[in-house]
Structures are given as C-alpha cells and as structure tokens.
C-alpha cells in the first residue's frame with residue numbers, strides 16, 4: 001500500500017510538471033493568407049509558381065512545413081537565393097517559421113510555392129487551389145487567382 005501511494009504521488013508530480021511545461025507554450029495560432037495568385041504556366045513547360053501574403057495573427061509561432069495540391073504532381077515551398085557565382089537559384093524551404101505577428105510576402109524572386117508537373121496549364125482568369133500545412137496549426141486552404149505577369 002505504501003508503495004502504491006508513493007507511486008501515485010510520483011505520477012501526480014509528473015502530471016503537474018508536464019502541465020507547467022506545456023502551459024507557457026500554449027498560445028493560439030491564427031494564420032491569414034491574402035492576395036494569393038499564381039503565374040500563368042509558360043506553354044510547353046509544366047512548372048508553376050504561386051504567391052501570397054502570409055501573416056501570423058496569433059500569439060505563438062507557427063511553422064509552414066508543406067503544401068498539398070491536386071493541380072500538380074508535387075508542390076513545395078521555395079526561396080530564391082544567390083549562389084557563389086552570383087546566380088539566382090531556387091532552394092526548397094522545408095520549414096518556414098513565422099513568429100507571432102510576423103508577415104512574409106511570397107513574391108517573384110523570393111519565397112514562392114513551386115508546382116511541379118502542372119496537370120492543366122494555369123490560364124489567366126482561372127484559379128488554383130492548394131493547402132498550406134503547418135506543424136502547429138490547422139491546414140489552410142488557399143484559392144489563388146491566375147494573374148498575368150506585370
């Protein structure tokens with residue numbers, strides 16, 4: 001009996017400790033995406049790019065970890081970076097963390113959603129649906145308008 005009681009106290013202590021560890025991290029995540037658009041695909045090519053403004057209006061950080069879509073074979077978050085030869089290259093961004101209140105603009109030459117193997121060409125006036133996936137927030141459905149390049 002004594003053993004059982006000690007064990008129980010230990011468990012309660014562990015639960016209390018777990019609660020203390022979790023509570024300071026608990027905030028709320030609210031991700032808002034606006035001004036979503038994609039470039040029309042260039043005839044004869046099968047890759048596309050999507051852009052938007054993403055803002056974390058919550059009180060805790062959120063991490064964008066992926067993109068899902070039915071409109072292409074695959075989709076990824078990319079960024080343009082300068083390589084050693086001074087050439088702009090695209091690089092996959094496996095995780096993009098937005099602090100509370102932070103806003104990031106996906107735009108040509110910077111962050112973008114890369115679509116590989118676009119099934120039907122992106123035509124001006126149509127729309128493209130995809131879903132942004134987060135490590136610590138609900139997935140977000142986005143509908144982007146196909147806009148001509150300025």
Ligand SMILES: [Cu+2]
Nearest residue numbers: 078090112114
């Ligand atoms: Cu890219």
